[in-house]
Every structure is written in C-alpha cells, then in structure tokens.
Amino acid sequence: MIQVRELSKFYGKKVVVEKVNVDIHRGKITSFIGPNGAGKSTLLSMVSRLVDADTGEVLVDNDQVKRMKSNEFSKRVSILKQSNFMNVRLTIRELVSFGRFPYSRGKLNAEDIRIVEQAMDYMGLMEMQNEYMDELSGGQRQRAFIAMVIAQDTDYILLDEPLNNLDMKHSVQIMKILRRLVDDLGKTVVIVLHDINFASVYSDRIVALKEGRVVKDGPTNDIINSDALREIYDMDIPIKQMNNCRICVYFNS
Amino acid sequence: MRNSTKMIILSVIAIGFCGLYLFHDLNGSFDYALPRRAIKVIAMVLTGVAIAYSTVIFQTITHNRILTPSIMGLDSLYLLLQTVVIFFLGSGHFTIVNRHVNFILSVSTMIVFALILYQLLFKRGSRPIYFLLLVGIIIGTFFQSISTFLQVLIDPNEFLRVQDKMFASFNNVSGELVWWALGIVILTFVVGWKYFNDLDVLSLGRDTAINLGVSYDRVVKMMLVISAVLISVSTALVGPITFFGLIVANLSYQFFNSYRHIVLIAGASVMSVIALVGGQWVVERIFTFSTTLSVIINFVGGVYFIYLLLKESRSS
Numbered sequence A: 001m002i003q004v005r006e007l008s009k010f011y012g013k014k015v016v017v018e019k020v021n022v023d024i025h026r027g028k029i030t031s032f033i034g035p036n037g038a039g040k041s042t043l044l045s046m047v048s049r050l051v052d053a054d055t056g057e058v059l060v061d062n063d064q065v066k067r068m069k070s071n072e073f074s075k076r077v078s079i080l081k082q083s084n085f086m087n088v089r090l091t092i093r094e095l096v097s098f099g100r101f102p103y104s105r106g107k108l109n110a111e112d113i114r115i116v117e118q119a120m121d122y123m124g125l126m127e128m129q130n131e132y133m134d135e136l137s138g139g140q141r142q143r144a145f146i147a148m149v150i151a152q153d154t155d156y157i158l159l160d161e162p163l164n165n166l167d168m169k170h171s172v173q174i175m176k177i178l179r180r181l182v183d184d185l186g187k188t189v190v191i192v193l194h195d196i197n198f199a200s201v202y203s204d205r206i207v208a209l210k211e212g213r214v215v216k217d218g219p220t221n222d223i224i225n226s227d228a229l230r231e232i233y234d235m236d237i238p239i240k241q242m243n244n245c246r247i248c249v250y251f252n253s
Numbered sequence B: 001m002r003n004s005t006k007m008i009i010l011s012v013i014a015i016g017f018c019g020l021y022l023f024h025d026l027n028g029s030f031d032y033a034l035p036r037r038a039i040k041v042i043a044m045v046l047t048g049v050a051i052a053y054s055t056v057i058f059q060t061i062t063h064n065r066i067l068t069p070s071i072m073g074l075d076s077l078y079l080l081l082q083t084v085v086i087f088f089l090g091s092g093h094f095t096i097v098n099r100h101v102n103f104i105l106s107v108s109t110m111i112v113f114a115l116i117l118y119q120l121l122f123k124r125g126s127r128p129i130y131f132l133l134l135v136g137i138i139i140g141t142f143f144q145s146i147s148t149f150l151q152v153l154i155d156p157n158e159f160l161r162v163q164d165k166m167f168a169s170f171n172n173v174s175g176e177l178v179w180w181a182l183g184i185v186i187l188t189f190v191v192g193w194k195y196f197n198d199l200d201v202l203s204l205g206r207d208t209a210i211n212l213g214v215s216y217d218r219v220v221k222m223m224l225v226i227s228a229v230l231i232s233v234s235t236a237l238v239g240p241i242t243f244f245g246l247i248v249a250n251l252s253y254q255f256f257n258s259y260r261h262i263v264l265i266a267g268a269s270v271m272s273v274i275a276l277v278g279g280q281w282v283v284e285r286i287f288t289f290s291t292t293l294s295v296i297i298n299f300v301g302g303v304y305f306i307y308l309l310l311k312e313s314r315s316s
C-alpha cells in the first residue's frame, strides 16, 4: 500500500495540493480524476519524488519515501509523466532497455534482456523494436514508454494521463493492458484519467481531486453516481448502465 | 559502419596528425624542437579533451545542444582577472609574468567562483537549471563589461598584453604547467567515470532520469563542478576557447549516433585533437603563422553554429 499523509504543495502563496490523505490499495487500478488544475499531476509527482512536497509524507509498504535511496525507490515505484521529452535518438528497444537501469546501471545481463523482450512483447512492439522513437506515431511512442515502465518491473506503476493524444482504439488497448498488468501480474496501477468513462469502466477505485483537495475517494461504484459527480465537476451528469458498464453521459449536461 | 570502426579511424587520423606535427620538417632537431613540439601537442590534446568532455556533459545536464559551458561566465571571469591585474599592477607584475602563479591564480579564482555560485544557487533546495544559466549569463556579461571598461582606459602597450590573453594560443605553453593540467584532467575522469551511465539516462530528461533511480541533483552538481574545473584548466592553460566545444560535441552526436556518453565523450575528444593539432599544423606550415588557430576556430565554429541553429529551427 502507498499511504499519502497530509501532503501539500505551494507555489508562492498558491496552494496547489492541500493536506491530501490517500491510500493506494495493492493489486488495484486507482484512477485520479478531477478538473484541470486540480493538482493531480502535482500529487503524482510528489508521490514519485519528482517534486518535493512542502508538508506531509509518503509511505510505500510502510517505508518512508524520504529515507529511501533513489535507486531503491525506482525498483518499487515507477512513474510515467504526461509528456516525455528526449534529447537523444533512441530505438524502441534502447528505450525499453533503460527500464532496467535501476537493476543493471546500464549493463544488461541475460535476465534483463529477457525482461526487456517480454515487456516489448506485452506491448506488441517486438516487430518494430529497432525503429526510432521520433519516427513513431503518438500511440506507438506511448506504448514504448509504457513498455519501459513495465521493464522497470515495479510493484507500483503511476501514469499521468497516458491516454493523452491517443485515438479510441489505442486508448482501449492501453487500458486493457493495464488491466492485465493488475489482474495477471499483480501490479498496482495509479492512473490520471481525463475521460471519466475510462475511469468508470476500468478502475477499481477512484480518487477525485478538486482545487488541491480530495473530494471523493472510494470504490468505483460509489463515485460514479450523479450526486458524487456533481460535487466533483459542478455538472449534472446522468448515468446509463450498459453491459455492466456505467457510462456518464456528460456531453449535453 | 560500426562505432568502434569509426573510433579506430578517427584515432588513427588523430595520431597521424600528432605524428605529422611532431616530425614534419624536424631536420634532426631531436633535442631542441622535438621536446617543444611535444609539449604543444600534449597541451592541444589536453585542451581538446577537456573542452570536448566538459561541453558534452554540460549539454546533457542542460538538455541543450547549442550551449557551451562558457555560458557560466568562467571565460569572462578569466579575462576580467587578467585585465584587472594588468590594469592595477602592470603587465610586468609577477602574477602575469610568472606563468605558474598566473595559472594557479586563474584556475583557483574560476573554480572558487563556480563553487560559490553553485552553492548560492543550490542552497535553497533544487532549482531549475535554467535559473543557473540565466545567472551565469548575467554575471558573465557584467564581468565582460568591466573588462571592456578597463581596457578602454588602459595604456595601449599594456592593452596588447591583455589582447594576448583574449585569444587562445598554443604558441607559448609552459612545459611544467602541461603536467599539472594533465593531472587535473585525469582526476576529472577518475571522478566522473562512474557517472557516465547516469548521464546516458539524463538524456531522457529529468523526470525519466529520476524515475529510473538517478540521484539527479547530485549528478547535475557533480557534472557542473567537473565542467567548471575542466574549463578553468583549459582556459588558464591556453586561453578562452570554449566555443570550440560546440563544434566537436555536435559532430560527435551526428557521427556516432549513440546515446552512450562514453562513446560521445571519446568521439568528441578525438575530433578535438584532430581539429586542434591538424589546425595548428596548417596554421604553422601553410599559413606560416599569418593567422592564428583561434581565428580559424571562431570562423569555422561560427558558420557551424549558424548551421545548427537553422537545423534546429527547421526540425522543431
């Protein structure tokens, strides 16, 4: 379990994340939702130590993140940010191999290579493994980055809006893969989602943020109802049940 | 062509130029000319390696391929130091005449300045690296302005001595200093070696590097210190020449197409040696000293810089 305790972040006088307490349960997909600027990315960045928190602490399986060595942490929690800038030309295979860096420090052994290939296979990238990242489509790039994170082989995987810029087909493909990671490999996935229906259909738990605070936190079924959604988005959103999926019809509300 | 093949070819060319420089037209002057030429060759190799190494690591930590470490204002500080000493104490003062004293004074001033700057900037937690660059540019410009001001006031004869210091030159490098510089450069490799793998990851950006377990702040600070030391040593040895690093670093990225810093640094270093030793040979034998290597480097470097700018702006 990842325990977030009283985590806050200020930029100047502006409070971006305010005393957030959240538990991330093992073996589940937890979706973070909320309007733009709610502080979702900042919260995820603090949990994954990309951004220093101003108050509070994070515990991973009861160990304080602050006391952990950077390399140790990177074997337990991985993060994929919204945008990934690179200064070098890499092939897919080279990028995915970087996922083994916490273990290999750059010198891959046979085991590392096996895991890298497994990760590429998992993301359907085997055939194109020698293609360069800058020549791929947005969806392929995103899949390559996710393969890197899979190769990192951490218990916890944090993803900040991985469906950004992806078409429907690739979005569904990636959500299904994340579901498999959780169901088959026992990983724990935390994901920031823009589209509430992806959160509704694929996640086990939902945490809703608004203006830096947690306004809802619970099993998906407790959050996907009109009352809760009104509180989060200030919109009246009817909900329709279709083949076991609850769909939020927000388009004309 | 494989990278190892490319490296071997470049090394052969570099060694060829060194041999050419050492032995061409030697006329059996093994006791007099050869040791002198050898010192110059070592100085050029050292400077080339120092600048290649510092530029590559600096560009990686700043995520920018058209910057050189001179943006930190170290070259400007060097010139200011020389100008101030000549202005107030005269060019006959022992801190100018005695090259050992001058070397130690210059190197220590630059390194102490860099350390104080980093200390101040990093004191309150981590800062975006661009903040550091901005401060570097402002301080560098400030140093330059004072230098220019003093140079306007200075006695014209003394100004010639200042001018000597303004351009890099391999023509009167002191033998002993070369060994000191060599020691320092070797030290930077000993210290920096274990960070080369971390630098490979740093090319993927700060966030990915931290995600993969790199102690980002520590690596960046270490690399800033190493590049400051390298720039200080090469500048104090032959004069300001950091612009040159831009050329060789980018040529190395293009030619080797690798993300591995061990390859990029080695490649840029060998290219530096080729350019400096080959260039100096051309200046001495073909132009018979009618121009200086600095002028050629700045000309070629300037053209290449414009090419890089155009290329970057087209690709983005």
Ligand SMILES: Nc1ncnc2c1ncn2[C@@H]1O[C@H](COP(=O)(O)OP(=O)(O)O)[C@@H](O)[C@H]1O
Pocket: A011, A016, A034, A035, A036, A037, A038, A039, A040, A041, A042, A043
């Ligand atoms: N580095 C920063 N400096 C100042 N303000 C920031 C910074 N990063 C984020 N913010 C602000 O914090 C708020 C929350 O941002 P973010 O966490 O990206 O929200 P979300 O991901 O939920 O859209 C926004 O108002 C944003 O402008």
Ligand SMILES: [Mg+2]
Pocket: A040, A041, A042, A082, A160, A161
């Ligand atoms: Mg965001």
